[in-house]
Amino acid sequence: MPPVRAPLPHMLQITLYNDCAPNCVEFGALAAFLAENVPWASVAFGGDLVTAAAAHLSPAERGQLLEKTAWLLARARVHRPDHLLPPREPHPMEASVERRRLERKGDTSSPGVPLDGFRTQVIYARLIARADAVQIVVTGRLLLTYDPDDLRYHARTIVPGRPALISVPGLVEGPAKPREYYQALHALGRAGLDELARASAAKAIWGRFLAHGDDRTTEVLKGYLLQAVAYELTGDPFCPDPNCRLYNAHHQEEMLHAQMGSGSLCARHQALFASRP
């Protein structure tokens, strides 16, 4: 069943939010890119997601909102990617860790425990969703979605919808790295389990995949912003053309090619964004 969305207003409003995205993400550049490529939209950077969500709340209301959101996020954690388990009552410490993150206390730069992307989208919708605007959250959390075809969770780069969630660690962990990376890991020992082996394998193919804190992150993110907007306009965020920035890349090299090698849109999507449908 297609998602139900409110009719688009005459002037599309797009607001970008920062949800503990790594420092390598330049939101000014992202907003400018969107404004340039979707000229009929009004683009704004809404700042920190939680700050924006609680801007008009009293301290007590803010506390309640954070408490509830933290509990829901703890409940949305995915512990076993090969199982679709019903949500369970989180341990108070799990909720407390999520609360600290929401309060932006301590080091929030790590992706934390992976979250179910669809559940997270619903939780974030409670915070910022508006019927008359498009929200795009660039998050530092790793998001997974369950695929009923192969009965397991997969790391995602984007969960389109309202709000659209774009996961920066998902850009690193989602698309598969070049085959040589896994071959090198295997040759070096216990695949994926030895940090030194991993670093050595990564060194051999450095540059052919996006790493955490990579300088190219902002550039790669730009195409995913357009995917979020395309979903709003057409219900389909992706393009089958591997040279288009809307290409749904399953491999790192495909992703880097679409976003940086080609770095452009196909004719159909250029036309889509150029003027209001």
Place this chain on the structure above:
Amino acid sequence: MEKQPVFSPVGEKEVTRAIIEGFARQLSDYVQSDCIIVGAGPSGLMCGRNLARKGYKVYIIERNNYLGGGFWIGGYLMNTVTFRHPAENVLAELGVPYKEATPGLFVADGPHACSKLIAAACDAGVKFSNMTKFDDVVLREGNRVAGVVVNWTPVAALPREITCVDPVALECKVVVDGTGHDATVVTALERRGIVKTVGMGGMWVERSEDALVEHTGEFHPGLVVAGMAVSTTFGLPRMGPTFGGMLLSGIRAAEVVEEILNRG
């Protein structure tokens, strides 16, 4: 000229008496302590060392004869151990030589790092009971953890006919579960239906060490989880044998224990 003996002329009975008296004195003293840490791996040792340096009475029990857990070796049984920034600062503090392998990733000699950490814990005043196996928890009002029940490790290996060797109980204000993937203390509470663990997460995620340190804390009144036991308890993503997370988790666990001790 008659050759002088190198060692003092001490008989077997004096040696035996010295062993018994030394051991009994320590065990008697540590029947009650501030903190009992179960597991002498890197997180337990680090936690114990930091607490003892602040004057707390710390007893570490270890089921093996040797201390250090898996800290002696890295991946694939190779004795180079790896640490991600900022854990090299802990190595520097312990006086362990290290090198930067790739940006942000440091390597050290496993035996050197492990022996230095054990020595640091001993120097700080931590006492150990090795070849001692955790059996159960001591519970008080509201199921607060108030100690551990222990037995000799070899007892578990005896035939059933002669395993009627009763354990003994040790009391303390806080117990730390530093038993690695097994999370033995947490599992003991789970067996009683008091808590529920999630189990080891099935997904490999880079930088999952951060989540491990983040979740180090008081899991149940009187019980703090540290090191890989945190992973099992909270179902965190899997991580490789980088030991920075273990050391930082131990440091965090010491901070949490101190908070609990201070609140009385």
